[in-house]
Amino acid sequence: MSFDGMFTHAMVNELNQNLRGGRISKIQQPFANELILTVRSNRKNRQLLLSAHPSYARVQITQQPFANPAKPSTFVMSLRKYITSAIVEDFRQLNNDRVVSIDLSAKNELGDIHSYTLVTEIMARHSNIFLINKETGKIIDLIKRVSPENNSFRGLLPGDDYKLPPAQNKINPFSTTGDDLTGMSAADIRQKYEGIGLDTSAELEQYIAQGNSFDDFLKSYQENLHPNAANNNKHKLGFFPISFSNTTTEVNAYPSLSELLDNYYLDKARLDRIEQQTKSVTHRLGIILKKDKSKVKKLNQQLSATDVMAKYNLYGELLTTYMSQIKHGSSSITLTNYYNNEEVTIKLNPEYSPSLNAQSYYKKYRKLQNSIPHIKEQLEITTNEVNYLESVLASLEYVDIEDVDGIVDELIDSGYIKKKRKNAPKKRKKKIGEDFKSTNGVEITVGKNNLENDQLTMKLAQKNHYWFHVKDIPGSHVILKTSDPDEQSITEAATIAAYYSKARDSSKVPVDYVQIKHIRKPNGAKPGFVIFEGQKTILVDPDRKLVADLKED
Template sequence: MSFDGMFTHVMVNELNQNLRGGRIAKIQQPFANELILTVRSNRKNQQLLLSAHPSYARVQITDQPFANPAKPSTFVMSLRKYITSAIVQDFKQLNNDRIVIIDLSAKNELGDIHEYTLITEIMSRHSNIFLVNKENGKIIDLVKRVSPENNSFRGLLPGDDYKLPPAQNKINPFEQNDESLSDLTASDLRSKYEGIGLDTSAELEAFLNDGNTLSDFINLYQNNLHPNSANSNSKHKLGFFPIAFTNTTQEVKSFATLSELLDNYYLDKARVDRIEQQTKSITRRLDIILKKDKSKIKKLNKQLDQTKIMSKYNLYGELLTTYMSKVKRGSSTITLTNYYNNEDVKIKLNPEYSPSENAQHYYKKYRKLQNSIPHINEQLEITTNEVNYLESVLASLDYVDIEDVDGIVDELIDSGYIKKRRKNARKKRKKHIGEDFRSTNGIDITVGKNNLENDQLTMKLSQKNHYWFHVKDIPGSHVILKTSDPDEQSITEAATIAAYYSKARESSKVPVDYVQIRNIRKPNGAKPGFVIFEGQKTILVDPDRQMVADLKK
């Protein structure tokens, strides 16, 4: 389901239970549309995520780590000025709409208490976060500023009066429990009631058709929360739900809280989206190169197919040379007997050439094709290796974390695919190579997060008797199991990690090759991450995210 008004209603209740009365200790904006408030409440720090992302807008408590940008945004500076150390008085929802209002009280430099509201509007691409002076209703600042010519309905700049989005004039289902609704379709329910999304309306329609009432449905939301991820019965599309939608979904996994549910659901989606935002220009360039390379491979294969007829040209030259006396100058064709199989062969001739010149013409075509084969094969190998390499780089963006993007950029710079950064660019700290895990039986496992790290781990940092894992014939990370005598469980766990850090992350029964590093070598001039090996064994595993998380050091 989407983050509709019904989900917003119960999320506001969860936020009040956990954060009301807490103090804002830290304010960060790790990404353009997302704000993290660290709230000290119930003797512990909790991260409140306010997101105005066009696809993943939401409000929740999150356990995910976020890096603090070196330079704070203007919005963060405004928030730090006015609401650092503010007390969270209350979380409220506007009717049953997707608007979350946080009432705050904070002291200024003189010790005077002032009231503010932090408002998150969840409206797809129009989502926004506002800091509003509660005393005069003025916008102090907002995460997305919009000029008046692009928005005639209300001002969306600092200093404007805060005005609510256009009202929908629908009924709040939590305030009016209409009992006679069994004849309403899902579309009717969405039109009549505020904050009911597609999935909720489909479940409510089926729920009412079973003889239940809207009061019964509201009671489930009030008293029987069951945060879960589930597949739609009709589309088998994974979604998140605050209660069990027993009529329209099949549960996949349940969670202790709504925030834990959202962390799990958005973990990969938000990460991939952030990486896409940071690497748009890079992926666009690599896609262009890939398109050219794949077109080149098609042309080379076509040229290679043409070389299959070179033996025919050689035969024509031989026959014309052998039967030279039968060839008349000015003829356009001649039929000669192939003395290898006694079959007649019809040969085209150039009337302007002499018999000898026609024979040499076919010999020349034969030699040209013959000499082209090594060059075509060389170009095919070079271009195919480049395609495999670029696809491995693009695939790695599907499973690396946001902090690993710089390593991939450095790899592309070293490989000459993108230009070097300017000299005055901020120097990166030297990072630990790879990501570390430990098997259940205590054996260390390390994963390369880009092709340069893969090379370092496999060819330089690991011992010859360690074991190397990689998904079979699919782009993925190199995984090193640091032992010469692995047990069966550690092999399975290392293979599972290799499957998870690969393009096959969303698949099942993924084949993973494993072999001792002594059996691996890197050809001279090969692209980063490319190795060849022999004597490997193969194991089938499922890329289990929870297992990978449990094994992380």
């Protein structure tokens, strides 16, 4: 289901149970559309995520790590000025709409207590987050400022009066009792009641058709939450706050709505954040990749054109042999090919002598013959670059957000992007790779970019260790640190290799594995590129849960 009003209702209850009465200790804006408030409540620090993302807007407690940008945004500066150390008094939902208000009380520099409201409106591309002075009703600041020219309904700039989004004039289902929905279609339910999304209305229609009451359905959102990720009737993974045993097949259950969302949005949000951070880099690499692919196509065409080389050589031989039969000024001649006794018609330049016509074909032959080594060399260089760039772009699909810097450094070292300013602060040297341990205790290390892949495979791994990589698909190098691996460790290392590859969302992924001593890196090869022989291949399914269980803390 989507983050509709019903899910919002359940989430607001969860937030009140965990965060009401807490104190805001830290405010961050790690990405353009997302805000992180660290709330100290019940002796625990919890991260409250407020997202105004056009596709993934939501409110939840998150356990995902976020890096604090070096320079805070204007919005964060405003929030820190007014609500640092504020007390969270209450979470409220606007009727059953996707509008969540957080009531806050904070002291100013004089010690006077003032009231504020932090409002998150979840409305697709119009989603927004506001800090409002509760006493005056005016907007102090907001995460997305919109000029009056682009919004005639209400002001969306600091200093404007805060006005609620347009009302839908529908019934709040939680304000009713005893309503009979028998015979109502999903569309009718959505038309009558506020905050009931497409998936929820379809489930509700089936629920009512089986003789259950609307009141019991609403009660389950209050008292019987069962957060789960499930397959709907179209087999598409979705998330649900309660159990719908008759219309969905449960995949995984979660202890809270927030943990459910963390899992559901893990890859979606990660890819979006990586895209935000690397948009200019990927754009540049995309341009280079497009040119390289065009160049490969042209080089292959040029190589195909050399197929006529043997024919030109033959024409030169035949014209030389039968030169006495050629009449000056002829435009063609038919001669017998003495290799197979077949007749061959050869075009001639009437202005050339018989000797010059023969030399002309020999010249064409030699020109094509001399071009082949250059074409093959350029084809190899360009093809290797295409493979390298595709591996870099693919790695951005499966690495974690904290690994992006390593990929950027790799591109700087490879000359694809410019170095940063000389006075930029130096980054701490990171450990090479990410560590795992198989069920039977064998250490496994994964490279997170091509430079790490090179380091792990060619320098750090021992010759009798085993190397894993998805077959013919961009992915990480995985090292199984043993000379005598058991079958389970082989399967688990292969699963990790499949997970950290472009085939992450596939099944039955072929993974090659071989001892390090059978791997070598050609001179001048791009980072991460190796050749090997004597490998075996195993088919595995990428398994997120298994990978998470094997990961070392």
